[in-house]
Amino acid sequence: MQTTERPAFARREVGAVAAVLGLTLLVFSGRYGYHRDELYFLAAGHHPAWGYPDQPPLVPLLARLADIVAPGSLIALRLPSTLAATTVVLLAGLTARDLGARRNGQVVAATTTAMCGFVLGTGHLLSTSTFALLGGTAVVALLVRILAGSAGIRSWLALGLLAGVTSEFNILVLALVAAVGVAVALVGPRHWFREPGPYLAVLVALVLAAPYLLWQADHGWPQSEIADNIANGGSGSSQSRIAFLPMVILQAGPWLAPLWLTGLFRLLRDRTLRCLPVAFLVLTVLVLVAGGKPYYLSGFLPLFLAAGAQPFVDRARTWVVPALLVLSTPVLVFVLPLLPAKDAQVAVDVNYDAGETIGWPAYVDQIAAAYHRLPAGTAILTDNYGEAGAVDRFGPDLGLPAAHSGHNGFGRWGPPPRSAPVLAVGLDRATLARSCTSVQRLGRLHEVHGIDNDEDGAPLFFCAAPVEPWSRLWSRFVFLG
Known part of the structure; x- marks a missing residue:
């Protein structure tokens, strides 16, 4: 020195x-x-x-x-x-x-x-x-x-x-x-x-x-x-x-x-x-x-x-x-979130993480609207831990059950109940078609502020019943990343 x-x-x-x-x-x-x-x-x-x-x-x-x-x-x-x-x-x-x-x-x-x-x-x-x-x-x-x-x-x-x-x-x-x-x-x-x-x-x-x-x-x-x-x-x-x-x-x-x-x-x-x-x-x-x-x-x-x-x-x-x-x-x-959320795309274009802080309550509202049109006992299965975490955070006040996901830690916390139908969030039709007796498209998530983030446009599907118990199918949905 x-x-x-x-x-x-x-x-x-x-x-x-x-x-x-x-x-x-x-x-x-x-x-x-x-x-x-x-x-x-x-x-x-x-x-x-x-x-x-x-x-x-x-x-x-x-x-x-x-x-x-x-x-x-x-x-x-x-x-x-x-x-x-x-x-x-x-x-x-x-x-x-x-x-x-x-x-x-x-x-x-x-x-x-x-x-x-x-x-x-x-x-x-x-x-x-x-x-x-x-x-x-x-x-x-x-x-x-x-x-x-x-x-x-x-x-x-x-x-x-x-x-x-x-x-x-x-x-x-x-x-x-x-x-x-x-x-x-x-x-x-x-x-x-x-x-x-x-x-x-x-x-x-x-x-x-x-x-x-x-x-x-x-x-x-x-x-x-x-x-x-x-x-x-x-x-x-x-x-x-x-x-x-x-x-x-x-x-x-x-x-x-x-x-x-x-x-x-x-x-x-x-x-x-x-x-x-x-x-x-x-x-x-x-x-x-x-x-x-x-x-x-x-x-x-x-x-x-x-x-x-x-x-x-x-x-x-x-x-x-x-x-x-x-x-x-x-x-x-x-x-930092200095701009109004509706004007935040300029920040999102530079900083990916900014976009991932916008829109979650509205996304869960949209999931809830689809869920309540489905049969009683339907489970919720999401593509990633952000979607599952959002459902767990905002869903109870909207009458939603705990979410399931195969992503990282969620994959270890278990699949949906044995033969329950599921509302699938963000998963692609091909994966669901191999695992469900029928797959019905319900719509897409949309970001209400117009922000282009990872969840904007994520599909919603209804899987009427799994072809096998979810515990046997679970390995198809578990992934790390």
């Missing part, structure tokens, strides 16, 4: 930036509606387990607790994400201080982090990526202190605890830790391999991650199949390998790239801290090969903004940083 004495922490200024971000996220938490993943988390929270095919247990547990404390409140559901995003901003300011930034550099690090698309996006919605960002940022911030020689065995223990607890929200933090290990082997400090601290950290992390890892092993590692599906474009937010790096820059904020690239190259020149940017490059290669998503790298972005803030401020004209921040403000429109 270039400094031996840390400047004072700009507590008030950095705290003010974090508070503004937190207040902004809080104000807009209740607009539009649930994201499809949030509906799934709420449903999964009613099926507590050590793991699910696509995620560890703690995000569904958080969703369940929020719904117990404040039933139906989006603000309560998203409060953990708001707090996570504000913590990331504070960590960016602290890390900038640890890297020698003065007061103005710390404020720039915090402000640019608050304007980063990754931070705003994951701070707005409850998601596993929220905690990948928070945990990754915290692990990297602690590694900066360890590398500076200002921390001992307790810091390694804390590192293991951070990584282990984060792994029960999002297992990707272990990939970040592994990338750091590879980077240390490549560029040092190799004396870590002769010290007990790193081994203690890895041991603690693996012990805390063990419940989920054992669940995955006991169920045949379904998350690896989901990863393959994501790599092959099966997720709505999947990116091609060609588009991956441009999307990292776009989602981080293209106008902020000069700052975080300054930080990346600064750290590559620093013998003490070089393993961190090398770990980022190692992780980038791993994610590219595996076909992962841009947010998998997000834990390093606050570090690079922190490392680049003071050098950039010192070299650039005084108006440059304010100009970059002003140019970055459109991210607010694309990531």
Whole structure:
């Protein structure tokens, strides 16, 4: 590192930036509606387990607790994400201080982090990526202190605890830790391999991650199949390998790239801290090969903004940083629900996830209208967990039964009753024709605001009776992705 004495922490200024971000996220938490993943988390929270095919247990547990404390409140559901995003901003300011930034550099690090698309996006919605960002940022911030020689065995223990607890929200933090290990082997400090601290950290992390890892092993590692599906474009937010790096820059904020690239190259020149940017490059290669998503790298972005803030401020004209921040403000429109829902297509065209927060109550109203024209005892079978989660959330007030779906965790929670007729939502006729004695088309879902999202146009069919008990047909409908 270039400094031996840390400047004072700009507590008030950095705290003010974090508070503004937190207040902004809080104000807009209740607009539009649930994201499809949030509906799934709420449903999964009613099926507590050590793991699910696509995620560890703690995000569904958080969703369940929020719904117990404040039933139906989006603000309560998203409060953990708001707090996570504000913590990331504070960590960016602290890390900038640890890297020698003065007061103005710390404020720039915090402000640019608050304007980063990754931070705003994951701070707005409850998601596993929220905690990948928070945990990754915290692990990297602690590694900066360890590398500076200002921390001992307790810091390694804390590192293991951070990584282990984060792994029960999002297992990707272990990939970040592994990338750091590879980077240390490549560029040092190799004396870590002769010290007990790193081994203690890895041991603690693996012990805390063990419940989920054992669940995955006991169920045949379904998350690896989901990863393959994501790599092959099966997720709505999947990116091609060609588009991956441009999307990292776009989602981080293209106008902020000069700052975080300054930080990346600064750290590559620093013998003490070089393993961190090398770990980022190692992780980038791993994610590219595996076909992962841009947010998998997000834990390093606050570090690079922190490392680049003071050098950039010192070299650039005084108006440059304010100009970059002003140019970055459109991210607010694309990531947060600032526009009326009827005018949100411009945001949806850029940000897939925005579209998945619009229209669910109306979709369930349409499902209910079709359902109540069908015979008593009809079950509801949906194509994906968003549709099933929406029926479970909004359906009871409309007289709907719990939904069934073969998608991810829902697939493990069981098929429709033995020989019940079903209202099929979003499933294609060919699949139903192989499983039902007759298939009657009932119509399509339509998004009432005119937004083009995944559910708009989803077909509704009535399956009069299954050709076999649903328990025997269920494997046709179960899928991971």
